[in-house]
Amino acid sequence: MPFDVYLNVAVGGLLTGLVYGLMALGLSVIFGVVRVVNFAHGEVMTIAMYLAIVLFSALHLDPLIMLVPIAAVLFCFGYALQAGIINPFITRAEHMQFLLLVAIAIIIINVLLILFGPDAQSVQTSYSYDSFQIGKLIVDATKLYAAGAALAVALALYGFFQFTTIGTAIRACADNYTGALVVGLDVKHLYALTFGLGTACVGAAGVMLVLIVDVTPSLGPAYTLLAFVIVITGGLGSMPGALLGGVLIGLTEAMAGLIFTPSAKSMFAFAILVLVLLFRPQGIMGKKAA
Amino acid sequence: MMFSRLFENVSPRALVLMAALLIVLFGAPFLANDYLLTVLILILYFAYIGQAWNIMMGFAGQLSLGHALYVGLGAYTAAALYVHFGIGPWIGLLVAVPIAALAGAFIGYLAFRFKVGGVYFAILTIAVAEFARVGFDHLAWTKGSSGLFLPVAQFTSNDLWLLRGQPVMFYYILLVATVLAFVFCRALLQSRIGYFWLAIREDEEAARSAGINTFRYKMIAVTISAAMTSFAGVIYAFYYNNLFPEQVFHISRSIEIILGPIVGGVGTLFGPIIGAFLLTGMSETLIAALHAVGLDIPGAKQVFYGICLLLVIMAMPDGIWPWLARRIGLSEREK
Numbered sequence: 001m002p003f004d005v006y007l008n009v010a011v012g013g014l015l016t017g018l019v020y021g022l023m024a025l026g027l028s029v030i031f032g033v034v035r036v037v038n039f040a041h042g043e044v045m046t047i048a049m050y051l052a053i054v055l056f057s058a059l060h061l062d063p064l065i066m067l068v069p070i071a072a073v074l075f076c077f078g079y080a081l082q083a084g085i086i087n088p089f090i091t092r093a094e095h096m097q098f099l100l101l102v103a104i105a106i107i108i109i110n111v112l113l114i115l116f117g118p119d120a121q122s123v124q125t126s127y128s129y130d131s132f133q134i135g136k137l138i139v140d141a142t143k144l145y146a147a148g149a150a151l152a153v154a155l156a157l158y159g160f161f162q163f164t165t166i167g168t169a170i171r172a173c174a175d176n177y178t179g180a181l182v183v184g185l186d187v188k189h190l191y192a193l194t195f196g197l198g199t200a201c202v203g204a205a206g207v208m209l210v211l212i213v214d215v216t217p218s219l220g221p222a223y224t225l226l227a228f229v230i231v232i233t234g235g236l237g238s239m240p241g242a243l244l245g246g247v248l249i250g251l252t253e254a255m256a257g258l259i260f261t262p263s264a265k266s267m268f269a270f271a272i273l274v275l276v277l278l279f280r281p282q283g284i285m286g287k288k289a290a
Numbered sequence: 291m292m293f294s295r296l297f298e299n300v301s302p303r304a305l306v307l308m309a310a311l312l313i314v315l316f317g318a319p320f321l322a323n324d325y326l327l328t329v330l331i332l333i334l335y336f337a338y339i340g341q342a343w344n345i346m347m348g349f350a351g352q353l354s355l356g357h358a359l360y361v362g363l364g365a366y367t368a369a370a371l372y373v374h375f376g377i378g379p380w381i382g383l384l385v386a387v388p389i390a391a392l393a394g395a396f397i398g399y400l401a402f403r404f405k406v407g408g409v410y411f412a413i414l415t416i417a418v419a420e421f422a423r424v425g426f427d428h429l430a431w432t433k434g435s436s437g438l439f440l441p442v443a444q445f446t447s448n449d450l451w452l453l454r455g456q457p458v459m460f461y462y463i464l465l466v467a468t469v470l471a472f473v474f475c476r477a478l479l480q481s482r483i484g485y486f487w488l489a490i491r492e493d494e495e496a497a498r499s500a501g502i503n504t505f506r507y508k509m510i511a512v513t514i515s516a517a518m519t520s521f522a523g524v525i526y527a528f529y530y531n532n533l534f535p536e537q538v539f540h541i542s543r544s545i546e547i548i549l550g551p552i553v554g555g556v557g558t559l560f561g562p563i564i565g566a567f568l569l570t571g572m573s574e575t576l577i578a579a580l581h582a583v584g585l586d587i588p589g590a591k592q593v594f595y596g597i598c599l600l601l602v603i604m605a606m607p608d609g610i611w612p613w614l615a616r617r618i619g620l621s622e623r624e625k
Binding site: 034036085092093094095096098099101103104105106107109110111113114118121134140217225228229232261263264266267269270273274277281 | 347404414427428537553588597
């Protein structure tokens with residue numbers, strides 16, 4: 001195979017990887033602050049995906065335009081979920097939190113199945129088959145837009161955490177739970193806010209993935225796993241780590257799909273996870289050992 | 291000897307209740323119709339694996355979310371030996387169990403050496419199971435994703451040696467296995483190993499300070515749990531007669547396995563059994579109820595199942611058994 005085929009696939013994987021990175025960023029934020037294992041992360045993303053599909057097929061609203069509104073809806077969903085159901089579980093054992101979110105995931109998957117049926121759906125925009133050519137490099141327009149939007153959302157989130165008072169307060173909760181309570185922070189509200197931000201992130205990622213992949217209700221678990229692989233690879237609690245992990249996994253999957261067979265590509269993502277867990281358990285950008 | 295203290299601290303009331311339960315379970319096939327028998331087989335299957343999983347999580351405190359790996363390895367090894375070489379399941383077991391135990395030991399060695407614990411350990415177990423799923427999808431020797439099939443016929447007699455026969459035979463095999471697993475776990479809990487496990491579960495640092503070789507005892511837990519689980523895999527293969535990597539190794543199988551013991555009560559001996567009865571019973575009742583009201587759309591059952599699950603874990607964070615034990619006056623005996 002000529003070299004430019006590899007290059008094109010690599011660039012495609014890299015761009016998809018940035019969207020993966022945004023998805024994982026949502027998980028990392030929730031896990032890093034609330035310390036809850038969101039095992040319904042991919043399932044929450046499928047909600048956003050179906051919202052984008054319904055809005056497109058019914059009202060012809062472009063997913064890229066609906067990015068912010070859908071992320072806002074997902075934020076409210078995440079806020080309500082944390083404040084209403086998950087909050088009592090934050091002090092409970094990990095396996096109980098896991099089970100709670102598995103129950104939520106089961107409900108989400110099957111409500112979507114009832115509403116939309118098992119068949120794959122996709123969005124065909126006017127630019128679905130557009131591409132840009134730079135020398136020998138051909139880049140899909142959808143992937144480029146999606147990756148650009150992912151970067152923008154990630155930057156906005158970073159700015160929020162670094163430069164706003166609420167963002168600083170959330171980081172305080174993550175650093176020292178008791179300390180945050182002592183200085184009078186409304187931790188329950190801040191946790192719900194964080195969970196909402198995490199689901200908004202994964203929602204935005206979902207809206208962009210709609211441009212790239214076909215959507216079925218059963219897509220959730222695979223993406224939940226993928227998000228975990230990326231977060232652990234990149235380093236828990238590190239925002240650049242999540243994006244870097246996403247790019248690494250996106251690139252690996254694309255190359256594995258090209259060199260071996262697409263159906264075996266997730267094997268390589270898991271192989272990377274095992275290697276990272278073995279040799280650098282804190283992740284590539286992580287600070288301290290877990 | 292580890293079994294000598296088996297009946298220590300067991301109240302007469304508990305013994306009578308257990309004897310009654312055993313009699314009911316042994317007599318059930320004479321009263322149950324075919325449908326009920328298949329449900330009971332499913333319940334015993336989950337009760338047995340739940341017990342095996344509980345050794346890792348409930349006793350030693352190591353959360354495994356990839357037990358489908360051991361079921362799959364057991365099932366595929368025994369089935370492939372039977373299909374390719376005509377080797378019967380009981381001999382196949384001698385190969386299947388060590389393979390699963392080795393896989394468990396491998397995961398344990400990797401994780402515990404590098405102090406990978408908690409959620410990280412759980413993700414590692416999922417990752418290895420998923421790795422196996424995709425791997426078996428591409429393994430020609432076991433027919434890859436097109437599935438491995440055992441030759442079937444209409445069985446009129448039960449061949450216990452080759453496990454070719456009617457459901458009732460599998461029912462009794464699983465019943466005996468569940469009883470043996472229960473007794474074995476009770477013996478383990480009362481042995482030195484059991485106390486070390488509980489110490490590790492409660493506070494690993496403290497356990498290490500007290501001179502317990504935590505690496506060694508966590509390894510023992512994962513190996514025993516994997517070996518026990520693979521036996522259920524062998525039975526699964528010969529009961530269903532077909533194996534697909536997508537089904538056997540899938541993450542949802544691993545989740546099914548752990549629902550029972552968590553709902554029933556993690557770390558308790560009766561938890562996995564109660565949990566299996568309740569969840570499988572609930573699932574089957576939902577099917578019947580939804581069918582009766584004409585709500586036969588795909589997904590409806592799972593939605594109700596998810597809601598029930600949610601309610602149970604919100605109402606009873608420690609599981610059902612601790613609550614039930616207080617109700618029937620056994621709480622001091624079984625923790």
